[in-house]
Amino acid sequence: MQGMGEARDDLRQATTAAHRRLDENPLVAGLAAGTLSEADYARMLSAYLAFYQAWEEQMKANFPDLVELAGPERFLKTHWLLKDLTALGSPADPRISGSPATPSNRARAAGSLYVVEGSTIGGMHLSRSGKLPAHAHRFFEGYGAETMPKWKALIELLEALLPDEESRREAAEEASATFAWFQHRLAQIASACFRGAED
Numbered sequence: 001m002q003g004m005g006e007a008r009d010d011l012r013q014a015t016t017a018a019h020r021r022l023d024e025n026p027l028v029a030g031l032a033a034g035t036l037s038e039a040d041y042a043r044m045l046s047a048y049l050a051f052y053q054a055w056e057e058q059m060k061a062n063f064p065d066l067v068e069l070a071g072p073e074r075f076l077k078t079h080w081l082l083k084d085l086t087a088l089g090s091p092a093d094p095r096i097s098g099s100p101a102t103p104s105n106r107a108r109a110a111g112s113l114y115v116v117e118g119s120t121i122g123g124m125h126l127s128r129s130g131k132l133p134a135h136a137h138r139f140f141e142g143y144g145a146e147t148m149p150k151w152k153a154l155i156e157l158l159e160a161l162l163p164d165e166e167s168r169r170e171a172a173e174e175a176s177a178t179f180a181w182f183q184h185r186l187a188q189i190a191s192a193c194f195r196g197a198e199d
């Protein structure tokens with residue numbers, strides 16, 4: 001789905017390589033292949049929890065207009081993660097906590113929102129693959145059949161919010177920083193899970 005608009009094109013271009021690198025992380029690759037143990041899956045979800053818990057709070061506190069415009073239902077994924085972690089009998093692992101930094105303006109907040117919402121596309125594919133633990137995949141199920149319509153609506157909003165080069169540059173920087181957060185955190189966890197497999 002290319003050519004949805006300049007903002008999306010810039011964001012996508014800035015982060016395609018980062019997405020590819022993330023796909024190579026042993027946890028992400030194991031998740032896609034259906035080879036991840038439940039314990040490692042739970043560790044991965046607790047890293048997601050550290051991100052979403054902080055990020056959703058920050059967005060609601062600092063960018064309430066953006067939350068309203070995008071739809072507050074996009075900012076409730078912490079509940080899904082807690083549900084899955086509870087089903088796995090695995091409370092969040094405090095050793096892998098660590099919050100992302102708050103975006104410093106609305107264009108940057110929009111850039112992080114692009115990444116968070118884009119990742120629901122991956123989640124949709126994963127949950128359809130049947131390779132996730134059946135009792136604990138609420139988070140990756142995301143919006144289910146609504147995923148692509150919601151993605152299209154989000155892109156339309158981003159095009160309106162990022163009308164000029166400067167705002168698109170800031171958003172792209174923040175999107176890259178958001179990918180970097182996941183890259184770093186998941187690499188840390190992977191090296192603990194698969195000792196020596198990841199630097």
Ligand code: HEM
Pocket residue numbers: 001008011012015019022028029031032114115116117118119120121122123125126178179182
């Ligand atoms: C196993 C995990 C994942 C799989 C299988 C996956 C797969 C995909 C697929 C198939 C797309 C659609 C690509 C296209 O339209 O050409 C996509 C888009 C996207 N994913 Fe992932 N993904 C995964 C994890 C993630 C994660 C962890 C993030 C970020 C934290 C992420 C961020 C994005 C973004 C931002 C897009 C939108 C790119 C665009 O503008 O089209 N994904 N993903």
